[in-house]
Amino acid sequence: MTYEVIIGIETHVELRTRSKMFCRCTVDFGADPNTNVCPTCLGLPGALPVPNEQAIEWTIALGLALGSAVATRSVFHRKNYFYADLPKNYQISQYDVPLCAGGHLDVEVDGVTSRVGITRVHLEEDTGKSTHIGGDGRIHGASGVRLDFNRSGIPLMEVVTEPDIRSPEVARAYAQELQTIVIALGVSDARLEEGSMRFDANVSLRPAGATELGTKVEVKNMNSLRSLQRALAFEIDRQTRMLDAGERIAQETRHWDEANGRTDPGRSKEESSDYRYFQEPDLLPLEIDEATLARLGASLPELPAARRLRYVDAGVDPAAARTIVSGNLDRLLDDAIDAGVDARSSANWLAGEVTAHLNREGMDAGDLGLDGAGLAELVTMVTEGALSATAAKDVLAGVFAGEGTPRQVAASRDLMQVSDEGALRDMVEAAMAANPDESQRLRDGEERLLGFFVGQVLAASGGKADPGRVASLVRDIASQ
């Protein structure tokens, strides 16, 4: 049978504020365990929360970027459940009056645009981190647990979509676009592998044409965009087989196992949880006034969709524009364009060689040893014919290796194209003199030997000769 896939995604984003959500502790991911803690984020008796205004404003900013309606009055609730890494055994979160409600995100896959509805964007505090000792690091069979509360109380933004997503590819595109927006807003590192951005997906299937939703399964523990897509594909396949076999889908939480490429059932206790939400009495309702909204709206940066459009208008290939924006290479491109070089050529270098380099090294754009001025210099040299495309790749490698600016690298690695007419002519004549037999056959009209001589000259020049000009010189000399 064919089924319709229904996917909704919940995303948690740790905000990069200076201090935690409800106390003054530093937000720092690399610190020794339990060093960034205080009475409040440890849940000591008597300690109280005081909200972080920056976190509230950043959450509103994301809401504005997604076209959400921002509540003029919003409240925090307590979400009650017992867990060792939740110091108060309740989480301060939001319930029926989130900061932002509604909105959408348009994402493109293979030229088709899908609109993903946003249900809500709210703010809460993160939990501490449990490390289970023994039992393969899982809760079951563990002999003990180590707790680190450095993460406890870090501001956490939750973005919930409508069940609008129909394929793993769209899910991935949505996740990537959201990540790009969050980074553009400058509110989070949004590093999936470090957990500062985390996705949970709800997946259900229903027979094509049915109106009633099927039983949903929550999939967790996906640490990359790729694993999000893989996990969903696996889960859809698993559910399809079960439904085809007439089996019932259990409502449960399943964990993605990256190494084995499968989802496994997790704890089943969460399904029946009653979180007994009630308004957090330690905090006053948040009042968001018009002036704050106007200020935040005015200070929103150019969003990824607008940025891509601007690049395409400037002649950039749409696919390259997507790669550049989602890869955070847009500032480099903007700087290069500002320096007066061609947008399309600059974009092609960024989307091609530069992106390949980043992927190969597993680096972020921020770690790159190339700036906009350097990129502009490289593009100019290629456009002017001072560098061959091949040589330019070597130059880039030198720049990445920290050998200097493109011009410096080209000089020190001796990669500038030989453009001196006399020198080239000498090299061609030398090659023809060294191969009298082939030389004669070329003169007799054996055209395919043209390539042979071009290759000889290129080899002799160490790749610095411009092949086009060499070819025309060979023809010229042979016809004399």
Place this chain on the structure above:
Amino acid sequence: MSDAADLTIAEAGGRLRDGSLTAADLLDAVRRRASMTEAIIHGYLTIDHDGAAASAAEADAAFARGEDRGRLQGIPIALKDNMVTRGIETTASSRILAGWIPPYDATVVSRLRAAGAILYGKTNLDEFAMGSSTENSAYGPTRNPWDADRVPGGSSGGSAAVVAAGSAYAALGSDTGGSIRQPASLCGVVGMKPTYGLVSRYGLIAFASSLDQIGPIARTVDDAVTVFETIAGHDPYDATSYPGALPDVRTGLTEGVSGLRIGVLSELVSEGVEPAVAAAFQATLDRLAKAGAEISEVSLPTTKHALSAYYLLAPAECSANLARFDGVRYGPRLDGASVEQMMATTRRDGFGPEVTRRILLGTYALSAGYYDAFYGQAQKVRTLVVQEFRQAYQQVDVLVTPTSPTTAFALGARAADPLAMYLSDVCTIPSNLSGDPAISVPVGLDEDGLPIGFQVLGPALGDAMVFRVARAIEELSGFDSRAALASSEGAV
């Protein structure tokens, strides 16, 4: 008075400044008094001898240097043991916090320290401030200094008892449903609950966050004003702390009641009030009228439902507030086969029956399917109570009731009947729901020689008015609690 332990703060402060007494003398007087009374009263859980001696020496050195940080410099004060004190065991009278040494000071504690007060000790309470008799303490009950067979009230029973007994010049209590005012009434001292938000709750071990408020227990209204002035004020560590200017509670304190409109809250003076309490209440009203106050009856119908609403809201909040006591990070830990089992066993063993009852009640009130009928409905009652009070204060300056329908009852008398115990707070609960200030001031004794309290309620931020009326009543009633206790036959 021959004994320095019986001085008021105002009197003791004068003696410190005229050089006839030192802070060390005051500490010594309190220590000697405690050594006589504590074996029976058991008002203190912990006495910080070393810290108190150091503070006294510091205060005396400050006086010698001509340094004066205000009226509490050199005055021994007691703290209810649900306020955290850096380096001093703090248990909230619960086994689940036995041995816990807090790494930080509550804001009120920092303020008292900064004012040069001597923090003498931590007083007994009903476990986590849940109770009206101080019998629900894991460390044994406190007894009433007026009659050791009777309770001191609660939950700040330890604080009220030590102030009455003279083993502290004043104390801090916390009031969630009357826990300052009711024990003050039963022990014949002054107890005041400020407007919610005027005194920081940072470092107060929460019972019901939206109702809890710290306030002073003292021997005179004037002393209560002094303590209030020291502990009140905006605190950036408490998001519910009032950010505006603090009411000036001293300037108009002695202006009297002439021309003031005083409303008798009729729903709270009708049923269940003991005849002696009713008589003392009426006598006080007569004196107020004679002094020029305009007395009228005011009906606030919703206050009849305040008690029921309170016993849903407070347990609901406490069920979350007390969730953190799980043995993971502090307090005694019992073993379990899993982390969940460890938490469950630790909690089952660590909490007493009344605390367990309220956690269960609150958990139930918040549960899916019951929330609307219980918690939601109680919130509506609370909103109505607030509205009714607000309307009433359009007509009158203050409202008055007896603080407690009865005087101190015998130990054990209500222990087996939670509902009877809950009724002890019928007059005090409404102002916790409304967040308004209220004070209990002693006005006389019943036929058994037990003190009777009179309660004055005021509008939000009307703390100065509440103190002013109480001050007038104190003067008009001519009741000297210290003298009466000294001459009382049953007294400890």
